[in-house]
Amino acid sequence: KSVEKMETTADVSNGAGPVYEQKKETLRPEDLSEMLAAGTKEIHEKAENTQFVKDFLKGRIRKELFKLGAVALYYTYTALEEEIERNKDHPHFAALYFPTELHRHEALARDLEYFYGPEWKSHTSCSKATQNYVDRIHQVGQEDPVLLVAHAYTRYMGDLSGGQVLKKVAQRALKLPATGEGLEFYQFDAIHSAKEFKQLYRSRMNELELDMETKKRLVDEAVKAFLFNIEVFEELEEIGKTIQEDVLDAGMPVHGAMGGDISKCPYYAAKMATSGGTAYICQLAMAALRHPTGQVLFATWFAALAGLAAWYLM
Ligand code: HEM
Numbered sequence: 229k230s231v232e233k234m235e236t237t238a239d240v241s242n243g244a245g246p247v248y249e250q251k252k253e254t255l256r257p258e259d260l261s262e263m264l265a266a267g268t269k270e271i272h273e274k275a276e277n278t279q280f281v282k283d284f285l286k287g288r289i290r291k292e293l294f295k296l297g298a299v300a301l302y303y304t305y306t307a308l309e310e311e312i313e314r315n316k317d318h319p320h321f322a323a324l325y326f327p328t329e330l331h332r333h334e335a336l337a338r339d340l341e342y343f344y345g346p347e348w349k350s351h352t353s354c355s356k357a358t359q360n361y362v363d364r365i366h367q368v369g370q371e372d373p374v375l376l377v378a379h380a381y382t383r384y385m386g387d388l389s390g391g392q393v394l395k396k397v398a399q400r401a402l403k404l405p406a407t408g409e410g411l412e413f414y415q416f417d418a419i420h421s422a423k424e425f426k427q428l429y430r431s432r433m434n435e436l437e438l439d440m441e442t443k444k445r446l447v448d449e450a451v452k453a454f455l456f457n458i459e460v461f462e463e464l465e466e467i468g469k470t471i472q473e474d475v476l477d478a479g480m481p482v483h484g485a486m487g488g489d490i491s492k493c494p495y496y497a498a499k500m501a502t503s504g505g506t507a508y509i510c511q512l513a514m515a516a517l518r519h520p521t522g523q524v525l526f527a528t529w530f531a532a533l534a535g536l537a538a539w540y541l542m
Pocket residue numbers: 261264265272275276281285381382383385386387389390426454457
């Protein structure tokens with residue numbers, strides 16, 4: 229069935245800045261934007277449900293791992309944007325060329341400089357899972373450029389969809405400055421309305437002259453792009469386990485079986501119902517309980533309460 233959606237078109241895309249014009253357009257199931265959205269629905273859910281992403285959304289993210297995530301993104305976007313530059317005049321990509329609005333390479337370089345210092349390039353390297361993703365992007369850009377559309381769609385549309393939420397979570401969890409250092413990747417300064425820009429991007433995708441077979445190949449490639457992202461998340465998750473062990477070894481976990489897992493804290497359920505303040509209190513309590521002083525205070529408080537109960541029951 230056809231779906232009525234607001235579509236946005238722009239007469240001037242770059243340079244002078246886009247002139248957005250809203251018009252009602254009927255989207256059909258055979259439109260590329262609809263085929264991509266439908267064809268990646270299932271794999272999107274899988275990506276959302278990887279442990280790394282779930283932990284991230286709960287604010288359970290350690291700085292070292294977040295930094296490695298930024299490194300992975302840096303190599304990914306360097307490859308993606310190199311191939312986009314190579315194909316910016318290609319008839320199957322030119323309409324999606326929005327360097328001012330979308331490109332993340334420079335923002336990520338600034339984030340890495342913030343995290344690793346001016347010598348950041350010598351402190352970072354491309355991981356195995358990221359390298360696989362990067363290799364595929366280069367292969368596509370050089371051998372089958374039309375498939376670049378799928379890679380650009382998977383990353384940029386995703387960044388414009390969940391980016392602001394992820395930025396807030398990271399800012400709070402990692403106590404990064406409110407001024408945005410370290411989080412420039414999430415900040416699209418040249419895009420005033422992510423919603424409108426996504427509509428423009430969709431209509432540009434739909435205007436590409438592509439036959440059905442090519443559109444199907446694009447959906448398959450987008451699913452692949454999601455899989456590459458999932459592999460990067462799984463790799464980060466594995467690295468995270470070794471980092472977590474270090475942290476636990478250094479501290480004194482009192483929640484033996486819980487192993488410091490905040491989601492198992494009895495107060496954690498409230499997090500879902502409140503804005504996150506409860507989770508913060510819970511995190512504070514967990515942090516306090518990891519410290520010997522916190523344990524003594526907790527024991528004193530508990531003994532006093534037990535004494536009071538005993539007195540009451542006598
Ligand atoms: C943190 C977990 C995630 C959440 C909560 C999330 C949430 C969302 C939401 C709510 C939308 C719909 C926005 C709209 O209708 O305009 C969306 C769209 C999208 N997301 Fe995600 N997402 C997550 C992870 C990812 C990942 C890991 C990727 C790929 C790397 C991704 C790629 C996309 C794409 C390509 C779209 C556009 C779909 C379309 O309209 O065609 N997302 N996401």
